[in-house]
Amino acid sequence: MPETVFDLDQDGRKSINRVEHPTVLAPRNNLAMLLMNAGRLQAARAEFASLLKSARATVGEDHAMTAIFMSNEGLCLARMGRSVEARAELEDAHARLLKMFGADHARMRTAAERLAEVRRTLGENPGVDARGNADQVARSVLRSLPTPHFTQSHRRTVDHHRSRCSG
Incomplete structure (x- = not known):
């Protein structure tokens, strides 16, 4: 009789070998985000660390899920006040997501906003307003990239979202 492909590990999670x-x-990412949003930052950080280890072992270092989880962990580090670590994690995630999705993708906007907010906290974005205006933050990060990624298509997307939110 062949072995079952899926087994449950000691925590009740599906696993293969x-x-x-x-x-x-x-x-698991959703759980970590819920913990973070509930203010349980230490528990969220522990879950993100474990999640990233599992993601790297399961889908690999260059998978979109891994980059997204890195961005989420960077946000958690920022909320913990660990801005220097957050910046490093968010810069890495931002670069990976840019390579995977391009500058016009919604995931890139989120990553750019998170990174810009951390840079502003560290005093690296003095032109951004004190409220951390999302459009200014995204533009600031996208303009700091080595090549011009802030395309006309992205401007239309930003304008579209701005008009939906202000009406």
């Missing part, structure tokens, strides 16, 4: 199944990663 001791590597977590990819379908478990997104719910």
Whole structure:
């Protein structure tokens, strides 16, 4: 009789040959985000660290899920006041997501906003207003990239979102 492809590990998570199944990663990310948003930052940080280890072992270093989880961990570090570590994590995630999705993708806007906010906190974006205006923050980060990524298409997307939010 052949062995079952899916087993449950000691925590009740699906695994294949001791590597977590990819379908478990997104719910774990959701848990970490819920913990973070509830103010349980230490627990969230621990879950993100464990999640990233599992993601790297399961889907690999160059997968979009890994980059997204890195961005989320960077946000958690920022909320913990660990801005220098957050900047490093967010810069790495930002570069990966840019390579994967391009500058016009919604995931890039989120990554750019997070990175710009941390840079502003560190005093690296003096032109951004004190409220951390999302459009200014995104523009600031996108303009700091080595090549011009702030395309006309992205400007239309920003303008579209601005008109939907202000009406």
